[in-house]
Amino acid sequence: MxxxxxxxxxxxxxxxxxxxxxxxxxxxxxxxxxxxxxxxxxxxxxxGLRQELGPGSLDxxxxxxxxxxxxxxxxxxxxxxxxxxxxxxxxxxxxxxxxxxxxxxxxxPNQQLLRTLLTLRGHLKGEVLEVARRIVRKVVEELKRKLESEIRQTLTGRLNRFRHSPMAIAQNFDAAGTVRRNLKHYDAERGKLVIDQVRFFERNTRRLPWDIILCVDQSGSMADSVIHSAVMAGILAGLPAFRVKIVVFDTNVVDLTGHSHDPVEMLMRVQLGGGTDIAQAVRYCAQLVENPHRTVMVLITDFCEGASPGELVRAVKQLAEARVRLIGLASLDGQSDPVYDRQMAERLAACGMEIAALTPQRLAQWLVKVIS
Known part of the structure; x- marks a missing residue:
């Protein structure tokens, strides 16, 4: 051009x-x-420019x-x-x-369109709602495909280099062990090693009975974090070592734990926008805690509290004193470049809540560190 x-x-x-x-x-x-x-x-x-009128044309x-x-x-x-x-x-x-x-x-279908559909969720009716559902499913499946393998690998264990596995998984390939095992098949005339048996490391599996509570702010600015939270909940719920509970909130609290295995259904029940009452949501999540010593609560919010800041600080402090592991995420998406109320976040950090902005993979790594 x-x-x-x-x-x-x-x-x-x-x-x-x-x-x-x-x-x-x-x-x-x-x-x-x-x-x-x-x-x-x-x-x-x-x-405010006036539309120009002109002669007819053959446009x-x-x-x-x-x-x-x-x-x-x-x-x-x-x-x-x-x-x-x-x-x-x-x-x-x-x-x-x-x-x-x-x-x-x-x-x-892309994440930008999904974000818009979530924003306008209350206006989608009839046939357009069914089309929207198909789009949501396609985008979520693509996002899950990108994230699931790495997150599962992070959370289900590291390689056990002392035992071998009958499962042929490429990431577990034991190159040195395979060479040693097949040295007797070395063809001196051709100068080649004939592979008769391929060795793979076994993978240690962590069996940790931890409850994961995802408490997600569904105000309009948190759209990308809501999407990634739903996908993350679906991945975690598929791991037998975890029990996942997911709650979304604005000035109301909605418990979506019954749909934690299905990110699409979770997202179709989200309505972005409205005010923010974080304290109310944290108090609700406190009621879901059964074993504080084996519970992680992940609060995903911009920390812009619309209700009493003192109530929020009090609710977080009570969970910390009960020995619930707490992390507050200003962002859970692919960028981790959030805008949030730093003063409120610092007050919660002083109560015992770790504050961060993470990608889903980094959150998985943090969970491994906490529950090990």
Missing amino acids: NPLDRWRLVLGRYADRRLPGAAGGSSGYARMDRALDYLYGREYKGR PSQLTLVTWLNEVRELFPQDTVEVIEKHALDRYGMTELVTDPRTLERLE
Whole structure:
């Protein structure tokens, strides 16, 4: 793309007089220009610019939302499409993208779309709700596939280098043991070692009867952490050594423990937004504690308490005094780059709660350290 065409696409329709013959009039970029103007032309309206009226023309038919989506996905690379869809939803409030089933089916399933669906959960009805559920399942399964192997390996044990296993698992391959075992099959004439028997290390399994309570803030700013918490709960619930309880809260508390094995069902019951009463949620979780010495409570929140800070400090202090292991996460997602109330977090740290921002893999490593 030459610089003139690039500038024409950046500047939009009002560049026609200054850049004649560039992208707007070139058959190669006219469709791109029209697709971008369908979205970013709203910027002019938002700034109070009056729509210009002109003579009739032989321009193509006006884009509709569905045809615009098709155009965008056909004309631009995938990473650009995701940025455009994000701007449409977040900057220009085009919520019809996720409230019309035909349109929703054309969107690329990704975490950004999942976050938007969770935000608008209360507005999804009928057919669009079923489409949304399929999207949620697809994104969650992809996220779980990326996380599950490493988290399970971290939590279920390290290699036992003194015993071998009949299970042929690639990560457990014992290269040196395999060579030693097959030295008698060395073919001197060909200078090659013939492998008759492959050795694999056995994996130690930790049988730790720990209860894991995930207490998750579902206020709007915590969307990514809510998603990762649901996936993490599903992975932990699949490990027999753990009992998982998951609670989400805003100014109300919802116990989703009955769905801890199913991240999709958990997320479909989340409603992002509203106020934040962390103390109430912590007090509820305290009622779920059966054996304090074998309980870990993970509080996932931005620590922006809407109720009495003193009540929250008191509730956390009581759990710490009961010897419940406590960690407060300002973020549980792939970035670990949170914005949170540092003063409140410091007060809770003084009560005995560890404070961090972690990826799911790092949380798994922390759990291993705590329960070892």
